[in-house]
Amino acid sequence: MSLPHAILTALLEKPSSGLELTRRFDRSIGYFWSSTHQQIYRELGKLEEAGRIRALPTATPARGQKKEYEVLPAGREELAAWVALPEDPRPVRDPLLLRMRAAAVVGASGMGAELRRHLALHERQLAEYREIEERDFTPAPTTDEGRLRYLVLRGGIDLETFWIGWLTRAIADLDG
Amino acid sequence: MSLPHAILTALLEKPSSGLELTRRFDRSIGYFWSSTHQQIYRELGKLEEAGRIRALPTATPARGQKKEYEVLPAGREELAAWVALPEDPRPVRDPLLLRMRAAAVVGASGMGAELRRHLALHERQLAEYREIEERDFTPAPTTDEGRLRYLVLRGGIDLETFWIGWLTRAIADLDG
DNA sequence: GGAACCATGTAAAAAGTTACATGATTTG
DNA sequence: CAAATCATGTAACTTTTTACATGGTTCC
Missing domain, CATH: 1.10.10.10 (Winged helix-like DNA-binding domain superfamily/Winged helix DNA-binding domain)
Incomplete structure (x- = not known):
């Protein structure tokens, strides 16, 4: 909607x-x-x-x-x-987490490479966000509109940071 | 699929x-x-x-x-x-971040309350994950299956932690 | 004038949501 | 036996994805 x-x-x-x-x-x-x-x-x-x-x-x-x-x-x-209008967060639907759960049942062959591939993708996305941050939000915005847009961008930054952290840990866990 | x-x-x-x-x-x-x-x-x-x-x-x-x-x-x-099978991450589709971006254009009246509401929802979800962690993954699992399932749960935990962090910061930013 | 690209669409299928229908079993 | 709940579905609709179609403009 x-x-x-x-x-x-x-x-x-x-x-x-x-x-x-x-x-x-x-x-x-x-x-x-x-x-x-x-x-x-x-x-x-x-x-x-x-x-x-x-x-x-x-x-x-x-x-x-x-x-x-x-x-x-x-x-x-x-x-x-x-x-x-209030609206609840969407229920999560993430193919990678689901795949990992399936891997727990049928075996995790090849998951390591896939996790590293995703890690690279998320690192690239984060770098893109960082560029936008530097270009559009440095120095920090002063208008309400600017601050809201910066918050949205930081949502993206934090989300990619979450993925990079989790993937890094998952890769270490699978190897070790 | x-x-x-x-x-x-x-x-x-x-x-x-x-x-x-x-x-x-x-x-x-x-x-x-x-x-x-x-x-x-x-x-x-x-x-x-x-x-x-x-x-x-x-x-x-x-x-x-x-x-x-x-x-x-x-x-x-x-x-x-x-x-x-390799599969790229889904492009993000998040109603709250989108709404925030729309709020930057048409004004953010009422966003504060909505952010606090979401914060409470994510805190509840995190608490639920923590319970599962204590019940099913303490002490730390030793089998491959257990470790994979624990990784998936930690994905959930980290995701909720991201939301809580971002929402907390956003609320502070809007108020300040 | 052919290739590449700009620009707007149509069609069909798959996935997801919402509302409703119906029979079986339990419990007061 | 009535109400609640267990259990399985149908139907209609909306949203999203995938594949294809068509005309215009630019550039070699």
Whole structure:
């Protein structure tokens, strides 16, 4: 239920075309709510039909032609209402932890290499977050908006740090 | 693509009926791969049809009658093959981090209370994990199976610890 | 004019959620 | 025997994923 809200947020940050949104769902906003271009185009259509966003009149509405969207007041209200709504954390669904549990039953051959591979991936992601931190949040932000965005980034940093710590320990445990 | 494997793992740990599986998906295995009874029954049907599991002949196959399943060799092989397969971490999709990012744009009214609510939920979950740790993994397990299962539990513990740390910091940041 | 890429989509299938249905067993 | 609970399912819907389709623009 959150994809439309992710899109509204991204469009409020900056009016964009579908492809631009897709690119931002591969970095920025997509670090916390991932999506594909197919889902994004479909959802843009729904949001437009529902009167939450509109296509800027700059472009002709033909296939293959760029179409920019901006958020309408109804869209901003909808987003503000969603932000105010309580919502429980999602139950965890993690394939690696599940795989480890399965490995406890059928044997853990090859798990070591897989854990090291994941460790490298998480280290790369952490490095990316650190770059963003240095580029966008040094010195520390002073506005409310900046502080909130920094908190979100730190969520990503802490999450990757958790994975790196756990994986490192798991690798040591399996070897020793 | 992991639900059938979660079920195979659970059934290898202990042959069960659909409802027993459902209960275990509310604690144990479900801490890392959550599911509902509807999905579980549907998947049990598919797994049986595919020859990965079979119903124990103890019970009559009538509606409302308990039906116990056990894993067949083909199911164990399938699970072992899946464990050996590399698979990238899922892209993150977290509603709270997304909501925080939206709050940076439309204002963060009420976020403080919501963060405190989440903090309490994660503290409860951590306490539950700690109980399991004390009950099942003290003293430290010596078998490979035990050590792997303990690693999975520590994954849960570390994950909750991450949330508690981040939420605590976020609450302080918002107030200050 | 062909290749590469920009840009927007459609279609179908799989996975997950929500609401409801139904029979069996236990317990007051 | 009524209510609660155990136990297994069906149906409809939403969300997500995967594969494919199509037109426009740029650059060699």
